[in-house]
Amino acid sequence: MKQNKKVILFTICLLVIVFANSAFALQGDGVDTGATAWMLTSTALVLLMIPGLAMFYGGLVRTKNVLGTMMHSFAAMGIMSVLWIICGYSMCFGPNVLGGWIGWNMQYLFLAGIDNSIMEAGIPEYVFSMFQGKFAIITPALIAGAFAERVRFKTYCIFIALWGLLVYNPLCHWVWASDGFLFNMGAKGAIDFAGGTVVHISAGVSGLVAAIYLGARRGYPSTAMPPSNLVITMIGAGLLWVGWFGFNAGSSISSGLSTAQALTATQVAAAAGALMWMIIEGIHQGKATALGFASGILAGLVAVTPAAGVVQPAGAMALGAIASFVCYQAIVVKNKLGYDDSLDAFGVHGVGGIVGAIMLSFFIRKSWMEDAVAISGGSWGVWHQLGVQAVAVSLAIAYDAIVTFILVFVLDKVVGFRSTAKEEMAGMDSSYHGEHGYGMLNPS
Numbered sequence: 255m256k257q258n259k260k261v262i263l264f265t266i267c268l269l270v271i272v273f274a275n276s277a278f279a280l281q282g283d284g285v286d287t288g289a290t291a292w293m294l295t296s297t298a299l300v301l302l303m304i305p306g307l308a309m310f311y312g313g314l315v316r317t318k319n320v321l322g323t324m325m326h327s328f329a330a331m332g333i334m335s336v337l338w339i340i341c342g343y344s345m346c347f348g349p350n351v352l353g354g355w356i357g358w359n360m361q362y363l364f365l366a367g368i369d370n371s372i373m374e375a376g377i378p379e380y381v382f383s384m385f386q387g388k389f390a391i392i393t394p395a396l397i398a399g400a401f402a403e404r405v406r407f408k409t410y411c412i413f414i415a416l417w418g419l420l421v422y423n424p425l426c427h428w429v430w431a432s433d434g435f436l437f438n439m440g441a442k443g444a445i446d447f448a449g450g451t452v453v454h455i456s457a458g459v460s461g462l463v464a465a466i467y468l469g470a471r472r473g474y475p476s477t478a479m480p481p482s483n484l485v486i487t488m489i490g491a492g493l494l495w496v497g498w499f500g501f502n503a504g505s506s507i508s509s510g511l512s513t514a515q516a517l518t519a520t521q522v523a524a525a526a527g528a529l530m531w532m533i534i535e536g537i538h539q540g541k542a543t544a545l546g547f548a549s550g551i552l553a554g555l556v557a558v559t560p561a562a563g564v565v566q567p568a569g570a571m572a573l574g575a576i577a578s579f580v581c582y583q584a585i586v587v588k589n590k591l592g593y594d595d596s597l598d599a600f601g602v603h604g605v606g607g608i609v610g611a612i613m614l615s616f617f618i619r620k621s622w623m624e625d626a627v628a629i630s631g632g633s634w635g636v637w638h639q640l641g642v643q644a645v646a647v648s649l650a651i652a653y654d655a656i657v658t659f660i661l662v663f664v665l666d667k668v669v670g671f672r673s674t675a676k677e678e679m680a681g682m683d684s685s686y687h688g689e690h691g692y693g694m695l696n697p698s
Contacts, residue, residue, distance in 0.1 A: 286376025292509035293381045299500025300388035306493030313487030319403045320691030322682025326398035330391050338387040345423040350433050357427045375507045393453045399597035400461025404471050407686040409671045421657050436646050441630035444646035448505035450560025450611040451650045458604020460658040468672050470594035491548035498555045502562040516562040523574030527554020530578035553581040556606030561614035569617025577609040611647050615640040
């Protein structure tokens with residue numbers, strides 16, 4: 255009898271555990287709490303990248319411009335977040351309007367219509383919106399690296415607001431919205447898993463256009479412009495690497511196999527990129543620098559961003575190494591041509607994004623290929639996908655360049671974009687913020 259009671263008690267406990275786990279995994283309102291927990295974490299990780307970027311950029315500029323440069327990133331957190339809530343989410347993920355150039359959904363204004371919305375993936379739409387909103391923040395912040403140390407803060411704030419509305423939001427809609435024309439191009443669309451085209455190519459190309467139009471920093475390249483604090487830069491690079499797991503793995507919008515695949519690809523590509531840059535510097539310069547290692551990390555991360563969900567570790571490793579090599583050469587070419595992309599926004603983000611978006615076609619995992627062949631009825635092939643990727647990248651580059659040039663030109667003529675000689679000599683910290691990043695140290 256006692257034995258039977260023990261069996262019954264054990265069975266009851268087991269059933270309680272099973273039902274509790276089931277209730278935890280999927281609540282009555284349809285929320286998958288496991289996936290939601292990961293997406294909340296990913297959202298926080300991507301936001302962590304913003305101060306990481308601020309530190310990375312801030313350590314690379316001269317002492318007198320540290321706070322001003324970091325404020326470019328932090329200002330984006332405020333400006334782009336507010337715009338995203340008001341209309342950005344609607345423009346990116348609403349149904350097609352204006353011939354598909356942009357999306358629009360009145361219910362998405364101020365996120366008023368998604369208060370009780372649960373997505374098919376089992377996560378509250380609030381979480382998806384906040385996750386995507388972090389991409390809208392970091393993209394214009396990346397641009398700032400191209401024209402660091404020489405632009406007016408007020409005009410920069412106006413620029414990123416307009417750029418977000420007129421460049422980022424349309425690109426995001428084309429590539430990631432379910433009815434976006436690039437999302438539906440070819441058998442399975444133009445592949446941009448986490449933002450190679452939407453984030454890095456757009457930021458890099460726009461940065462290049464702005465840097466060339468505005469001209470070089472006064473004294474460049476004859477005057478030495480040493481980084482103020484490479485220790486901060488290295489810490490920033492580390493934060494970016496950590497945050498990138500949310501950036502890429504979070505883009506699976508789930509918590510499962512695809513999440514693990516993207517996370518692994520991210521780690522491998524970053525490591526391969528850093529290692530390749532060290533090897534190149536060792537051969538070319540006879541020593542490996544800390545800045546070079548950090549640059550290699552970013553090159554690898556940028557290149558795997560569009561590919562993280564479709565390549566295996568070997569492919570991610572190849573993309574990281576290839577992008578690191580090409581980005582290194584792009585910076586060498588920049589120095590020869592003489593244009594002043596201050597912190598190599600185009601050389602790393604633009605070039606790395608292009609390499610990743612194009613070259614991923616040769617490293618797609620077999621299961622993804624089989625799905626594409628089944629959907630296309632057998633007409634899909636690697637060269638077909640390469641063509642789709644090339645078209646998407648070309649359209650993004652052309653659109654970025656044209657609209658950015660118009661914005662920079664108009665703002666420069668109307669309110670003035672470039673710092674005056676006096677402002678630039680004094681430094682952004684003093685001229686625009688009335689502060690010094692390093693207390694009583696004399697700016698240099």
